[in-house]
Amino acid sequence: MKRFTMPGTEIVAPNVVLGLMRIQEKTDDEVRELVRTARDAGIDFLDHADVYGSDLHGCERRFAEAMRLTPSQRDELTIQTKTGIVGEGPYFDFSYEHIIESVDGSLAALDTDHIDILLLHRPDALVEPEEVARAFDELEAAGKVRAFGVSNHTPRQIDLLKKHVRQPLVANQLQLSITHAPIIAQGVAANMAGEEQSLTLDGGGILDYCRLNDITVQAWSPFQAGFFTGVFLGSTEYPELNAVIDRLAAAYDVPAIAIATAWITRHPARMQVVLGTTSPERVAGAALGSEIPLTRAEWYEMFRAAGYRVP
Numbered sequence: 001m002k003r004f005t006m007p008g009t010e011i012v013a014p015n016v017v018l019g020l021m022r023i024q025e026k027t028d029d030e031v032r033e034l035v036r037t038a039r040d041a042g043i044d045f046l047d048h049a050d051v052y053g054s055d056l057h058g059c060e061r062r063f064a065e066a067m068r069l070t071p072s073q074r075d076e077l078t079i080q081t082k083t084g085i086v087g088e089g090p091y092f093d094f095s096y097e098h099i100i101e102s103v104d105g106s107l108a109a110l111d112t113d114h115i116d117i118l119l120l121h122r123p124d125a126l127v128e129p130e131e132v133a134r135a136f137d138e139l140e141a142a143g144k145v146r147a148f149g150v151s152n153h154t155p156r157q158i159d160l161l162k163k164h165v166r167q168p169l170v171a172n173q174l175q176l177s178i179t180h181a182p183i184i185a186q187g188v189a190a191n192m193a194g195e196e197q198s199l200t201l202d203g204g205g206i207l208d209y210c211r212l213n214d215i216t217v218q219a220w221s222p223f224q225a226g227f228f229t230g231v232f233l234g235s236t237e238y239p240e241l242n243a244v245i246d247r248l249a250a251a252y253d254v255p256a257i258a259i260a261t262a263w264i265t266r267h268p269a270r271m272q273v274v275l276g277t278t279s280p281e282r283v284a285g286a287a288l289g290s291e292i293p294l295t296r297a298e299w300y301e302m303f304r305a306a307g308y309r310v311p
Contacts, residue, residue, distance in 0.1 A: 002290045003015070006216050013078060015272050016272065017218065017275065018035065019276045021048075021059060022277075031067065038287070041284055041287035043287060045080070047080050050085075051082075051087045074112055079117075082120070083103060092121070092122055092125070095128070100139070103144055113144075114145065115145045116146050117170065119173060122151065130164050150171070152175070169213075170214075172206070173220050174217055175220050176221075177232065178263045178302055179306050180221070180225065183217075188308065241305040245302065258292060261286045263303075266299055
């Protein structure tokens with residue numbers, strides 16, 4: 001498993017992360033097997049959110065109940081969670097009061113005294129950066145949160161937060177897969193008139209922005225075809241892409257899911273792939289893509305096979 005020190009932190013992180021948004025209905029044994037498989041593959045970084053589960057803090061609580069970590073076991077893990085989505089609306093809330101209440105709820109549910117990384121979930125149109133800064137300062141001073149970041153944020157939204165937030169924003173969790181790659185495709189198609197792929201979206205250049213500002217991109221839904229539209233692996237809608245993936249999987253002697261992982265981890269931005277599966281077999285298979293050295297030709301062949309233009 002390839003590891004790196006996340007800029008702005010002392011966290012030595014794997015480039016594949018175990019997401020735990022679907023464990024609410026899993027048994028203790030199933031949760032433990034999932035985490036054990038991840039650990040065996042070198043994944044000691046876990047991703048949560050307060051809204052994951054059928055009730056508030058549901059998946060965080062299910063994790064803690066199943067794992068019953070000792071203090072030393074807890075210290076072996078990097079636990080990340082998120083705040084900002086109010087499921088009852090749904091709506092978004094980055095107010096001081098909501099952030100503090102959410103973190104306290106996550107700490108109780110996770111049965112821990114600190115969160116390693118706290119992300120602001122989807123952007124709040126009514127955000128007041130001064131309130132976010134106040135909450136972050138209080139959480140850091142109390143030792144409740146050690147590092148901070150965002151999710152699904154644009155360059156200008158991050159700049160607005162940074163005008164008041166003192167702590168480095170160390171991560172931005174963004175949707176990215178080989179078939180849902182606008183944050184990469186826009187740059188490849190720059191200045192190509194008439195090409196939809198060249199359109200500047202969300203302020204443009206978020207991947208380059210994160211690299212310039214030492215923000216680790218965390219790729220969520222790495223195997224989804226689009227925005228929650230099903231996986232592309234094995235899909236009849238992507239025959240050319242799957243033919244390329246299957247050929248590369250045979251060449252590298254790994255399952256196809258490892259090649260899909262490798263397309264992201266091959267990128268020099270040092271991105272993390274956030275797995276959402278609850279299948280231990282798929283976790284183990286995906287983790288094999290952590291260090292696959294795809295060549296430039298192979299990487300671009302997959303890119304073209306996914307339907308993107310390469311001039």
